[in-house]
Each structure stands twice: as structure tokens, then as C-alpha cells.
Amino acid sequence: MTNSVQDRVVAIIAEQAVLDVSDVRLEMSLDDLGIDSLGLVESIFAIEEAFDISVPFNANEPGKNQFDISSVVAIVRAVEGLLAQKVA
Amino acid sequence: MKRVVITGAGTINALAHDVPGTYQAFREGRCGITELDIRDKDRLSIQIGGQVHNWDPEAHFNRQQIVLYDKFTQFTLLAARQAVAQSGLDFDGRLGYDAGVVLGTAGGGVNTWDDNYRAVYEEGKNRVHPFVVPKLMNNAAASHLSMEYNLKGPSYTVATACASSNHAMGQAFHMIRSGMTRAMLTGGSESMLCFGGIKAWEGLRVMSKDACRPFSATRNGMVQGEGAAVFVFEEYEMARARGAEILAEVIGFAMTSDASDIVMPSKQGAARAMAGAMLDARIAPEDVGYINAHGTGTAANDKTECAAVADVFGPHADRLLMSSTKSMHGHLIGGTGAVELLACILALKHGIIAPTIGYEEPDPECALDIVPNVARDAKVDVCLTNAFAFGGMNAVIALRKV
Numbered sequence: 001m002t003n004s005v006q007d008r009v010v011a012i013i014a015e016q017a018v019l020d021v022s023d024v025r026l027e028m029s030l031d032d033l034g035i036d037s038l039g040l041v042e043s044i045f046a047i048e049e050a051f052d053i054s055v056p057f058n059a060n061e062p063g064k065n066q067f068d069i070s071s072v073v074a075i076v077r078a079v080e081g082l083l084a085q086k087v088a
Numbered sequence: 089m090k091r092v093v094i095t096g097a098g099t100i101n102a103l104a105h106d107v108p109g110t111y112q113a114f115r116e117g118r119c120g121i122t123e124l125d126i127r128d129k130d131r132l133s134i135q136i137g138g139q140v141h142n143w144d145p146e147a148h149f150n151r152q153q154i155v156l157y158d159k160f161t162q163f164t165l166l167a168a169r170q171a172v173a174q175s176g177l178d179f180d181g182r183l184g185y186d187a188g189v190v191l192g193t194a195g196g197g198v199n200t201w202d203d204n205y206r207a208v209y210e211e212g213k214n215r216v217h218p219f220v221v222p223k224l225m226n227n228a229a230a231s232h233l234s235m236e237y238n239l240k241g242p243s244y245t246v247a248t249a250c251a252s253s254n255h256a257m258g259q260a261f262h263m264i265r266s267g268m269t270r271a272m273l274t275g276g277s278e279s280m281l282c283f284g285g286i287k288a289w290e291g292l293r294v295m296s297k298d299a300c301r302p303f304s305a306t307r308n309g310m311v312q313g314e315g316a317a318v319f320v321f322e323e324y325e326m327a328r329a330r331g332a333e334i335l336a337e338v339i340g341f342a343m344t345s346d347a348s349d350i351v352m353p354s355k356q357g358a359a360r361a362m363a364g365a366m367l368d369a370r371i372a373p374e375d376v377g378y379i380n381a382h383g384t385g386t387a388a389n390d391k392t393e394c395a396a397v398a399d400v401f402g403p404h405a406d407r408l409l410m411s412s413t414k415s416m417h418g419h420l421i422g423g424t425g426a427v428e429l430l431a432c433i434l435a436l437k438h439g440i441i442a443p444t445i446g447y448e449e450p451d452p453e454c455a456l457d458i459v460p461n462v463a464r465d466a467k468v469d470v471c472l473t474n475a476f477a478f479g480g481m482n483a484v485i486a487l488r489k490v
Contacts, residue, residue: 058293058294059292060296060307060308060388
């Protein structure tokens, strides 16, 4: 795998937001990117499929999930965390 | 316009296999949601549901029937037997031509789809049983009721996701009110608690892993249920002439569409449906003593529904009672409005409000009297029952004590 986790997550989010990868900045929130609740659930599904991980996320408690979705970089870090757990 | 009354009720759901048992559970605030007992449960992240336990189809149907009856049809037939027996109606002869059946289901024979996909995809079989299609079709349950009871008038099935049963019962009401028919079997059924049925719902990330807690600040999603409820709707003068026991009168019905989002509910759509049902019933908001809420236990539904009630009822919203029995029997999807109509009859006829169980913490966005945890005695003359489906399709029925 040549792509970093960050590149792959950004690519998934960019596709969901119908934006070019270069237009997605790490500090952006999903709101900034125009991704709604269905888009979020679809992004999480795409991340799970891409990395073969299970993301703990319940749409009813967006504030309480262990999986931080507050910005693109938060999602990247959360995915890296899940991948580290998977290796360990 | 004819008046329409309910003269029979039947059910099977996670709380009981009949109406008296369901009423008893409502009174006790008992939870029917348990660990699931289904094939491949270990591959599901959701492990609970309002499942019908101790279901033995062979106790009710013969082998030839079971070959044709998916579980959603079995549930329907059992509920209908209870309802027709209670009503005392005999559809043989002339009445059969003036009677029909309208049922709601979202998925129809989901277990049959699931079993046969396994056979051809997982087990690699190249052949399925010849009756797969007549068994899984959404109208199978309605068809079998028409055959069982000689119902020769209009019969069909409505599929509007979680509002299916309310749409169905509203249509049955319209038919009798307009004089198109004199009696109808109506209600709904769902049996989606199988691996594929639950796996599909998991994908949306709106399911709770531990409990259904409508309106509680601690709510974390919906819990699926299964079962059916069937009612006999009948023209009032006919019911009175034959001295039938009347369980409640159906007085109004309204349907609206949000026309906005495929999953997120709209306050305006819900409010217009409630207001429309009251207008149709020619009642004022102040007449309504109880609302059987849609109350799914999701973040989105519960706050939207409470806001819609506040808009429609104004200051009266603080005086009426509202509860969600999904906390006890789970969300029966297309069958849910039918089972929840029982809570309305319990309120109108017996003066008991079924509680919203699992309630832990107030939510300022759901600041209504939702009858937390314990059933309550209350004199209620008029109630509404709400159903707000995915796809933005809303159906609200108004009922009155007779």
C-alpha cells in the first residue's frame, strides 16, 4: 500500500463531498464539506470497507461516540487509532 | 358519511400472543425486548429485538399451510382469528361481498427471501421451493385473510415503511365511511428479525444495542420488533343493530408527505398530519387526551415529534399524555401502527395509559408528559396515533371512546 491512511481517508471523504481531493483541507468539518447525516454514514461504511475495520458509531449520539468526526484530521486520527488496535 | 367502529382485535407480538396478554404487559410496563434467538447472531452487531418467543406454527397451521405461509402471514392469520372471533362477524354470504382487507407491511416475507438467498448463494443450490413467490409477496397475508374469511371486496397491501399499518387502517376506515364496504379486516404485520433483516438496519447506524428509550435524554436508537395486529372495522349502525361490543370509534385520518428527505423526519409534515386528522374528525386540539407517539427512540424522531406536537397543540401539549409502547414491543416497522392501536383502545375503553418505559433522564427537547415507566389511569375520550415513516410519509388516525 503506497497511500497513507490520511490520503485514503481524504479520498473517501472527497468522493462523498463530490470535491477534488485538493479541495479537502484537514481542519475542515463535515459541515464545511457539505456532508449530511446520510453522507456521514456512507463515509463510515466506505472507511470500514477500505481498512477492514469496524467503526464504533451510532448516529443517535454523535457527541458521545468514541469515533471523533469533528474534522477531517480527527477522522484520520481515529482511523489510525482503530488500525493500531487491530494490529495489537 | 357512515360512522366506523372497531369490533374485534387480535395480536401476536413480543409481549404476548393475544390482546389480553398485551394489555397486561402495557399495564405492568413490561419489556418484551430480549436477546435475539436467530441464526448467525454472532455476525450481527445488534443482539437484541422484540422477538416473538415460543412461536410454534405447527400448533396453529397444518403442513400444507406452513409451506405457503411466511412468518408475517402466520402472525397475521393468528391475529385475525382472534379479531374475527371477538367481533362475532360471519362473512359467509352477502356480507363477504361488502367486506375486504387492507394490511400494512414494509418487508413482506423477509424470512422467505433470507432463507432462499442462503440456499442459492451460500449453499450453492440451483433450485428453490416452488412456492417461494406466493410465500414472500407483500400481499400474501392479505390474500390469505380474504380466502380464510370469504372477503370478496377490495383487498390489498400498503407498504409505506413504518407508517404502513396506519395507512392501511386509514384506508379501511375511508372505505367504510364512504359506503364502499360495510366491514374490513385491517392492521399490519412484520417479521424482519432474521440475519438479513437486521443486517440491513445495522447499516443505518440508528439501532440501539441495549434498549429502546423513547424521549429519554439517554436514548440511543431504535430496537426492531416483530408480530402483527389485526382489527375488525365495521359500519356503526350494523355493529349496533347486531349488538356487537364496540372497542372504539375511528373518527379521523390524515396522510401527509414531507417531500424533503429520504430518512430525516420533518416537523411540518408530522404537524400537518396530526392537524389534518383532527380536522377530518372535526375535533379541537383540546379534545385530545392521549397521543400514541411514533416515538422510535432515535435522536431525530423524538425531538421532531415533540416539536410537532408542541406546534399543533400549543398550551394543550402540556396537558395531554403521550407515550411510546415501542419501548416494550420494539419497532414492528410496517406492523407497528397496528400493535400500537391497541394502546389507544386500552386508553379509550379501559382508561389506562400504557407507559413509555426505559425512561431515565428528561430531555429539554422532549418536555411533554410521556407517561414515564409506569402506566397511568386517565379518562380519555379522544386520542391520536402517529406513524411517521422513512421517505417522509406520515399517517395519523383519530379515535374516540364509544
